[in-house]
Amino acid sequence: MKPRLGPELHQLLHASAEKAAAAGEPDREALAALRASGLLATAVPRAHGGEGGDATEINRVTAEIAAADPSLAIIAFQHFAVSARISEWGTEEQKRALLPRLADGSVLAASSWSELGAGAAKQNLSSTGERRSDGGWVLRGAKTFTTGAAVADLYLVLVSTGGSVAGEQAVYGAAGQTFFLVAADNPGLVPDLGLNLAGMRGSATGLVTLDDCVVSDGDRLGPEGHAASIIAGVRESGATLGAVSAGIAQAAFDLALAHAGARGLLELATVRHRLVDLATRLETVRAAVERAGARTAADPGLATLHSKLYATSAAEEICLDVARMLGSAGYRAAGSADRLLADARGVGLMGPTNDLCRELVALSWTA
Numbered sequence: 001m002k003p004r005l006g007p008e009l010h011q012l013l014h015a016s017a018e019k020a021a022a023a024g025e026p027d028r029e030a031l032a033a034l035r036a037s038g039l040l041a042t043a044v045p046r047a048h049g050g051e052g053g054d055a056t057e058i059n060r061v062t063a064e065i066a067a068a069d070p071s072l073a074i075i076a077f078q079h080f081a082v083s084a085r086i087s088e089w090g091t092e093e094q095k096r097a098l099l100p101r102l103a104d105g106s107v108l109a110a111s112s113w114s115e116l117g118a119g120a121a122k123q124n125l126s127s128t129g130e131r132r133s134d135g136g137w138v139l140r141g142a143k144t145f146t147t148g149a150a151v152a153d154l155y156l157v158l159v160s161t162g163g164s165v166a167g168e169q170a171v172y173g174a175a176g177q178t179f180f181l182v183a184a185d186n187p188g189l190v191p192d193l194g195l196n197l198a199g200m201r202g203s204a205t206g207l208v209t210l211d212d213c214v215v216s217d218g219d220r221l222g223p224e225g226h227a228a229s230i231i232a233g234v235r236e237s238g239a240t241l242g243a244v245s246a247g248i249a250q251a252a253f254d255l256a257l258a259h260a261g262a263r264g265l266l267e268l269a270t271v272r273h274r275l276v277d278l279a280t281r282l283e284t285v286r287a288a289v290e291r292a293g294a295r296t297a298a299d300p301g302l303a304t305l306h307s308k309l310y311a312t313s314a315a316e317e318i319c320l321d322v323a324r325m326l327g328s329a330g331y332r333a334a335g336s337a338d339r340l341l342a343d344a345r346g347v348g349l350m351g352p353t354n355d356l357c358r359e360l361v362a363l364s365w366t367a
Contacts, residue, residue, distance in 0.1 A: 003064055004039060004060070004061050004064055005037075005039075005064045005065065005068060009033060009034075009037055009068075010064075010067075010068045011068075012029070012030055012033055013030050013033075013034070013065065013068035013069040013072060014068045014069065015027075015030075016029070016030030016031075016069050016072065016202065017068065017069040017070065017071065017072075017202060017339065018336070018339070019202075020069075020071055020201050020202025021201050021202065021339045023201075023202075024193075024196060024197075024201045025193060025201070025202065025204065026071065026072070026075070026151055026202045026203070026204050027202060030069065030072060031072065031075070031151060034065070034072055034075075034076065034105075035105035035106075035108060036105055037105070038104075038105075039061055039065070039076065040076065040079055040080075040083075040102065040103065040104075040105045040108070041102075041103035041104065041105075042057055042058055042061050042080060043058055043079075043080040043081075043083040043084045043087070043239075044083050044087065044099050044100075044102055044103040045087055045099070048087075048095055048096075048099035048100050048103065049099065049100040049103040049104065050083070050099065050102075050103040051103075054238075054293070055237050055238030055239045055240075055292070055293040055294075055295065056238070056290065056293035056294055057293075058077075058080050058084075058239045058243070058293070059238075059239060059240060059242075059243035059246075059289050059290070059292070059293040060243070060293075061076070061080075062076060062077050062080070062239075062243040062244055062247065063243045063244070063246040063247040063250070063286075063289065064247065065247065066243065066244045066245075066246070066247020066248055066250075066251070067247040067248070067250040067251045067254075068247075068251070069202065070200060070203075070244060070247065070248050070251075070340070070343040070344075070347075071200045071201065071202030071203040071343070072202065072203075073243075073244050073247055074147050074200060074203045074205075074244060074347075074350070075108070075110075075147060075148050075151070075203055075204065077239075077241065077243070077244060078109065078110050078111050078147050078148055079102070079108055079109045079110070079148075080239065081111060081234070081239065082102070082109035082110070082111060082154070082156045083099065083102045083103075083109060084237060084239070085156060085179075085221065085222075085230060085234075086098055086099060086102070086181070086221065087099065088230075088233070089179075089221055089222040089230055090221060091218070093218065094181065094218075094221070098154070098181070102154075106153075107153045107154050108148065108151065108152050108153050108154070109148075109152060109153070109154045109155070109156065110146060110147060110148030110149065110151075110152035110154070110155050110156070111146070111147070111148075111155070111156050112143040112146040112149075112155045112156065112157045112158070112182075112208045113143070113156075113157075113158040113351065114143060114144050114145040114146070114351060115127055115141065115142060115143050115144050116142070116144055122158065122172060122173050122174070122177075122231075122351070123172075123173065123174040124174075125141070125158065125159060125160045125174070125177060126141055126142075126160075127139065127140065127141020127142065127143060127157075127158075127159045127160065127210060128140050128141060128159055128160050128161070128162070129159040129160070129161040129178055129180065130161075131161075132214075135216075135217050136214060136215060136216045136217060137161075137180065137214070137215050137216075137217065137219075137220070138188075138212055138213065138214055139157065139159055139180060139182070139188065139210040139213040139214075139215060140210050140211070140212060140213070141159060141209075141210050142207060142208070142209050142210070143157065143158075143207065143208040143209075143210070144195070144206075144207050144208075145195070145205055145350075145351075146191070146205065146206060146207065146208045147200075147203050147204065147205045147350075148203070148204050148205075149191040149192065149193060149204050149205065149206035149207065149208055150191040150192070150193050150204055150206060151204045152184055152191075152204075153183065153184045154181060154182070154183055154184065155181070155182045155183075155184065155189065155208065156179055156180075156181060156221065157179065157180050157181075157182050157189075157208075157210070158173070158177055158178075158179055158227055159177065159178060159180065159210070160174075160176055160177050160178075161176060161177065161178040161224060161225055162176055171359070171360060171363060172228070172231050172232065172352060172356070172360065173227050173228035173231040173232075174228060175225065175228060176225050177225065177227040177228060178220060178222070178224050178225055178226070178227050179220070179221040179222055179227045179230060180215050180219050180220055180221065181215075181219050181220075181221050182210075182213060182215055182219065186213055186214075186215070188210060188211050188212050188213025188214055189208060189209075189210060189211075189213050190208070190209040190211055191206060191207070191208050191209075192206050192207040192208070192209065193206040193207075194206055194207055195207065197346065198342050198345075198346070199339070199341075199342030199343040199344070199345055199346040200342075200343050200346040235301045235304040235305060235352075235360075236300055236301045236304070237304075238292045238293045238294070238295045238300055238303070238304055239292075239293070239304075240289055240292045240293070240304050240307045240308050240311070241308050241311075241312070241347055241350055242285070242288060242289045242292065242307040242308045242309075242310070242311030242312065243289050243293075243311075244347050245285065245308075245311035245312045245314070245315035245316075245344060245347050246282075246285050246286055246289045246311055246315070248315045248319065248340055248343055248344045248347070249281075249282050249285050249311075249314065249315040249318045249319070249344070250282060251336075251340055252278075252315070252318050252319045252322040252337070252340045252341075252344075253275075253278050253279060253282050253318065253322070255322055255326070255330075255336055255337060255340070256275060256278060256322040256325050256326070257275060259325070259326055259329065259330075260275060260325075274321075274325065278318055278321060278322070281314050281317070281318055282318060284310075284314065285310065285311045285314045285315060285318075288306065288307040288310045288311055289307050289311055291303055291307065292304045292306075292307035299364070302361060302364055305352075305357045305360055305361050306361065308352070308354070308357055309354055309357050309358065309361075311347075312344070312347045312348040312354060313348070313354070315344040315347070316341065316344040316345055316348070318344075319337065319340045319341040319344045320341055322337055322340075323337040323338060323341055
């Protein structure tokens with residue numbers, strides 16, 4: 001398949017990854033180029049100006065971006081996820097107003113679900129949504145590990161709106177939780193890039209404070225109290241964070257191959273065989289991600305979980321092996337090998353975290 005990233009954009013994003021690692025914030029020029037590239041239309045239906053890409057295409061585009069700049073790939077993946085949720089659960093008015101702008105990149109979307117003390121399964125949220133007498137809502141609380149904080153134009157925020165919901169049982173999210181679409185220019189939404197991450201330093205992952213954030217009922221996404229049902233459908237889609245890991249693993253392998261070629265090491269059978277072993281693991285990562293996106297497994301949701309688990313673990317191992325191969329040549333501040341290793345480690349901590357993925361898979365055996 002023809003790559004979706006042209007050589008100029010790939011080069012720009014690759015350079016931005018190094019800059020962001022040093023600065024601890026996104027490269028604005030690269031982010032602007034990504035927004036203008038047309039790639040953000042991938043998950044938006046054609047009827048609303050998008051490309052109508054399925055999970056296979058979402059995973060492919062995500063992996064290509066990640067091979068150049070993993071941090072921007074995470075931002076793009078979250079944008080795709082929010083676009084898909086609006087396509088699935090949005091009102092006709094929300095779709096008309098938001099999807100064309102999500103497709104052309106004039107609106108960049110982010111997810112704001114996590115918070116301290118809520119646990120990986122997001123079942124103990126302290127952030128709240130309280131209905132006002134005029135039918136609107138006031139959102140209060142603090143969210144953390146929001147990718148795209150301070151650069152997104154639209155946030156999909158998860159809060160507790162109280163009460164139990166009949167028939168609503170969940171292992172990720174909880175009954176009585178609701179999603180809201182909150183614009184970045186809402187004065188009650190305050191982003192903060194205070195998190196100083198070891199990896200994914202250009203992902204703008206930070207905090208979001210909801211300070212008496214007033215929204216209308218028209219900003220609610222999906223039924224009140226039924227966010228868990230929306231969350232449950234996410235992994236069934238086949239779009240997987242494993243695609244980010246696949247891109248990182250590809251970048252690490254390319255680095256090792258270039259290093260060996262530049263130093264004449266490909267003449268050594270031992271080096272060639274180490275590279276072949278890396279390439280084989282990379283191919284297996286790709287296969288797991290492609291299987292998830294194709295949704296050909298008997299249980300597509302489980303395949304998505306397995307793809308995240310395997311791809312993140314394998315990518316981290318590949319990056320570590322590459323760092324060892326480069327030796328002192330890769331052991332420098334802001335070096336590509338160590339940066340990729342730190343980025344790879346971060347994907348396993350993103351929701352659903354790898355430990356939560358394991359729990360969700362294990363629960364399927366007793367369900």
